[in-house]
Amino acid sequence: MLKESETEKGTISVIIFEVEGEQFAIDLLHAREIIQKGQIRRLPQTFEFVEGIYNYRGDIIYVINLSKKLELHKYMSYKSKEDVEEEEEQSDEKYLVIVNINNVNTGLLVDRIINISHIKSNELVELSPIFETSISMEFIEGVIKFKDRPRILLNVDKILTEAEQVKIQKELS
Amino acid sequence: MSISKDDLKLFISETEDLIQKVEDEIFKLEDDPNNSQPKQELYFAFHTLKGLTAMAGLDKASKFCHYFETLLDKSKEVSIEEEKQEDFMKLLFDSLDLLRSILKRVKSGDFTDIDEQFLNVIKESFEEFESEKPVEVSMIQPVSADQLQKSLADKKNLFYKIYIRLQPTCVFKKVRLFIIFRALNDVGEIFFSEPEPQLLEEGEFKIDFELYYMSQKNNAEILKIIDEILEIENKVITPMTNAEVEKFHADVVKKWFDKAEKPKKVSAKPKPAKKKPGSSVEVGDEKSVSRVVETFRDDTDKITRVKVDIDVLEELMNFFGELVVIKNHINQHLKEQGDQETNRLFDEMDKPFMEIQEIIFNLKLVRVESTFRKYRRLVRDVAKEVGKKAQIILEGTNVEIDRKILEEINSPLIHILRNAIYHGLETPQERKKKNKDETGTLKLTTSRRAGLIYIVVTDDGQGINYEKIKEKIVEKEYYTAEEAEKLDEEELNRFMLMPGFSTLSGADQISGRGMGMAIVAEKIKELGGNFTIHSEKDQGTKITLMVPFTRAILNAQLIKVSSDLFAIPTENIKQIFLFNPASVEHIGEEQYYKLDSDLIPVIHLDDHLNFQDDGRSPSRIAIWIKKDEETSMMFVADEILQQMNVVVKPFKFNYSNFYDILGSTIMSDGSICLILDVLSIIDTALEEKRFSKLSQIQQ
């Protein structure tokens, strides 16, 4: 289990992970733990991005499929048959990053954990509108440099918006 | 003083119990004003509350309790005049409200004390009762000149002037004096004081005084004695020479003797206050204390009950649940390995397991009475507020129910009761016109049948105004006027339960503040319950709630739908078959399963759950679920697994629209299994009118 990093002044610790071949980062402070994906149970009639539910230390938590949530799959280029097969083989080796969103533990399904990195806050830059990204601006907190390449720092709190809950309630009434 | 979380919990639970006690006793007193027993109990409860609130730093609340304690103490002796009885009761009820509001605040972490002004009002209304009992202290015995000479002659005697200043916070000055006097008189004799003895003993001093003292102890020894006494801010001990003592006696003590004849007499008697038979201070108190003692002695000779935090019970339940899961797992393992003796021994564990389960269940159960009796007060107050007269009859209050569920149904019930008084009952004038008793009667009947608690609320009011509902339906353009006319009671009720649908035109000051009937309905359903409404014009309304009496461990049938695991409560299953596609008959859009001469509607669970993608297994199974005598359906799943006891965990529907889930449970491999609420699925299917021809076909 990863302990919350002691943030020295001016340093942010981030987890860098990969989803659908693209690398993202989230603030380590939001993450509670990274675990190997276990048995995720499907949930009837739910959002497409909800992968299912998972027993996290006795708590039932929702698992978000980041690829679907960030709509990455739409941008994926053509996959060969081999690619698909390989992906399926790997699917059991995926990871869950347990994050705390609005005091609720939620699992983010990611393909691969790349690294944990400490960056200086001045290395975090706000995203310029010109910057071309594959994902919606609202999920982006900023851009950091990792190994000389820019990575998108995701805004964890925005990944599950209240709007989604409101939407559900609307659908109900 | 900072209070720890645990202490706070304790404070809340003790205060809660006491407040409940106060309420119970107030009702007993109201029923029988001449009975001194409730007063005694109330006295005791307020006393303890006084201490508790004081400890929590709620000084004014503590004072408030003190006033009540005093009042009740007095009222035990003196019966209250009949015309004042009502005021007295009102005062008591008001006190209850205040205590509750304090407790509520404390629960939310707010330690604001009660309003000073309010305290003054209460105090004023008590003023007539509020004369402090006299407290008498007499321990200074001025010495006569003769005696003094004798003492002076004894060279061992030393004389002192002792100045003492009490702490300004000292409240029981007289007791403080008593303790100081006693300590000094133990090793010497106080022979005079400034202010003079009588005044000092009566507490006629501000904060400091001087004692004239003789003893064989030296200065340091006396200092040490005084040092052990609390609430003394400062003390100065100055030795007096014999000459000084003589001069002081001549100047002050002698004059005092000459001046007052009476005090002499007093001084002749060593300890008058204690021996005086008429001054009933101590005697009276002793009596009341021993009476309190007696009343408690009856039922506390043996400790037959212990208090357990409900959270601890929940924990116990959860751990036991885990144990059950593990046991199931071992069981499965053993059956596969097939050692008969081990299997037999293991099976023997079933009985104690069942019994432990039963006991834990029962531990979690409380009588509905604990919550329902509060409704008497509620009904009384709400009725008063709207100028109506109402009473409530409670029946079946000894029915037991899971405490958690009882908590959950409390607010829906309160809403229903308020509704009944506000909308159901007529004003006393209207009732008179209708030849009804001016006082409306609500009835709350509780019973337990087949794992469900039935709570029936009836009123003898005007009934639901269905005409108004119809008007509203037309107004909101759900149906035309002709169509609305044809709607039956059940359908109209359904409209009434729709969010935002209300027959009320004006502002609803009582019900509107709480939750609407729609939320009541939702809440009950959330609990896995159900409810029905039946109403007759001018006869009244009857609302029946059905809630499970507990939700914890369930015997479940595990099944697979597509590739996913689900559980179904076995109690709902009538029979399980291999699914024979040839038995399916298609009628319109729907499928029916032919079983003997019956046609039973079919629900394909994969369709229903939106899980079709994985393809169906070639050998499917059909599970016959029976809701009641008339309604049953055939659920089709892909695979049937074992039956087992599962621990039901509540399930939050944050991201799912699928509400037909009873709960969830954790499997022995750590994965989650959702428990399907098959009865609810049947209801949903019926509501959607998917099986509109159901009734005709089954008949």
Next chain:
Amino acid sequence: MSKEEKKRVLICDDAQFTRNILKNIMSKTGFVEVVGEAPNGNKGIELYKELKPDMVTMDLVMPEKGGIETIEEILKIDPKALIVVVSALGQEALVLEAAKKGAKDFIQKPFKTDQILEVLDRILKK
């Protein structure tokens, strides 16, 4: 005073809340150990005989056996018993009665931490 010789206190009070607070304050002093808690007089007397504490704190109104009677009985067993009354507001007559029966001293609820420390300091730590 050596650490091994902690002063031993018995708390007599029917409200667990009060007992907890007293215990909490006392245990933090380092030289006092709460050796027993009694919710009523009878239990208090029983524990007194068993534990022979250095000091007893006594609530006055308790079920089963009140403070006054308890003080009397404890002093019968041990005339040197140090009993400090912890009384509620407005019980002056009762507290006086307790003092007359032989209670060493008294404090009132609500007490502050300092007051309890003062009691321990003045009465126990000789």
